[in-house]
Amino acid sequence: MSEINKTGSIVCVSTGMTLGAHMSPICRSHIEQADVVFAACHPMIELWLQEMNSDVRSMQQFYGEGKDRRITYREMVAAMMSEVRAGKKVVGAFYGHTGVFAWAPHKVIEEAKAEGYAAHMEPGISAEDCLYAHLGIDPGTYGCQNFEASQFMFYQRNIDPSAYLILWQVAIAGDKTVKRFSTGPAYRQLLIELLTEHYPLDHKVALYECPTLAIDEARIDWIPLSDFTHADISLITTMVIPPSKKMHKNQQILDRLAELDKKFQ
Amino acid sequence: MTAIQILEKLGANASFNPSHLNEEDKLGIQQTLSDTKPFNAIQSQTPPDEEEIPEQNQDDEKNDEKES
Numbered sequence: 480m481s482e483i484n485k486t487g488s489i490v491c492v493s494t495g496m497t498l499g500a501h502m503s504p505i506c507r508s509h510i511e512q513a514d515v516v517f518a519a520c521h522p523m524i525e526l527w528l529q530e531m532n533s534d535v536r537s538m539q540q541f542y543g544e545g546k547d548r549r550i551t552y553r554e555m556v557a558a559m560m561s562e563v564r565a566g567k568k569v570v571g572a573f574y575g576h577t578g579v580f581a582w583a584p585h586k587v588i589e590e591a592k593a594e595g596y597a598a599h600m601e602p603g604i605s606a607e608d609c610l611y612a613h614l615g616i617d618p619g620t621y622g623c624q625n626f627e628a629s630q631f632m633f634y635q636r637n638i639d640p641s642a643y644l645i646l647w648q649v650a651i652a653g654d655k656t657v658k659r660f661s662t663g664p665a666y667r668q669l670l671i672e673l674l675t676e677h678y679p680l681d682h683k684v685a686l687y688e689c690p691t692l693a694i695d696e697a698r699i700d701w702i703p704l705s706d707f708t709h710a711d712i713s714l715i716t717t718m719v720i721p722p723s724k725k726m727h728k729n730q731q732i733l734d735r736l737a738e739l740d741k742k743f744q
Numbered sequence: 745m746t747a748i749q750i751l752e753k754l755g756a757n758a759s760f761n762p763s764h765l766n767e768e769d770k771l772g773i774q775q776t777l778s779d780t781k782p783f784n785a786i787q788s789q790t791p792p793d794e795e796e797i798p799e800q801n802q803d804d805e806k807n808d809e810k811e812s
């Protein structure tokens with residue numbers, strides 16, 4: 480990594496999920512003090528950011544139906560980097576936790592550091608954090624696995640059905656083109672097929688949506704897995720799958736621990 | 745207060761209740777919301793394989809074939 484000796488800088492900050500409720504003081508301070516803020520958030524959150532800084536540029540313009548999203552993400556990085564190279568104090572404000580299931584914030588920090596600019600990330604409250612509160616589940620009870628739905632389909636993953644499984648971006652599950660804003664029932668059916676290796680069709684799963692505005696309620700719809708094919712979902716829907724199996728004791732390790740206990744009591 | 749300032753207060757202040765909103769405030773929030781553009785929440789993508797990312801935006805068929 481090259482030495483930090485240039486004037487430009489980038490901080491990727493987290494806005495949290497709900498307007499007004501989740502942004503940390505340090506994220507707010509970075510936004511207020513930035514020369515320019517690039518935003519990838521709900522438009523209402525972007526309006527909120529405009530009250531903190533007079534130069535907020537939305538990155539929603541980089542998306543387009545039929546446009547490869549990898550290009551979109553690269554354009555985000557390029558837009559932020561060009562201002563960093565111009566010597567500006569740049570902030571990338573991404574909704575939720577800026578570094579959770581988001582490519583551009585990690586990439587821009589990596590690029591900026593490689594070119595010798597100061598760059599770091601400020602954590603925040605993600606959809607996952609909110610769902611633990613709203614659904615009343617604790618990832619520590621049985622363990623918890625997180626996958627992007629398409630990745631879960633494209634690659635052979637070993638999942639543990641005795642732990643929670645959270646699937647992100649289910650609305651575009653199975654989108655090999657990397658261009659769609661939604662896939663559809665046939666793709667969801669294939670995802671269900673994959674899941675039935677571990678979960679019965681009547682297994683209850685939650686479709687979760689955290690509110691962006693404090694005047695709205697969280698969406699928590701418990702449906703049988705089989706109903707997912709035609710369920711009403713959007714780009715913000717997250718699927719939460721509770722365990723279908725009990726945890727099995729690892730007797731071998733338990734026996735060895737018992738031996739250790741005898742030795743070290 | 746602007747609609748956004750009201751929403752900020754609702755999010756941040758435990759004693760500021762949505763039921764305290766008057767009709768004008770509610771209308772202002774609805775209006776602001778209906779003026780906003782659609783939100784694309786997708787920010788991460790696992791490509792089906794490790795192929796090169798295309799150089800620029802190509803809405804054409806050629807790219808479709810390459811990806812699938």
Ligand SMILES: C[S@@+](CC[C@H](N)C(=O)[O-])C[C@H]1O[C@@H](n2cnc3c(N)ncnc32)[C@H](O)[C@@H]1O
Nearest residue numbers: 575576579580605606647648688689715717787
């Ligand atoms: C690109 S990821 C971004 C996640 C975000 N950085 C975070 O910290 O939560 C997009 C996915 O996050 C989840 N997500 C986004 N907004 C959500 C919301 N309001 N409620 C529940 N899940 C949400 C959905 O699974 C969506 O497809």
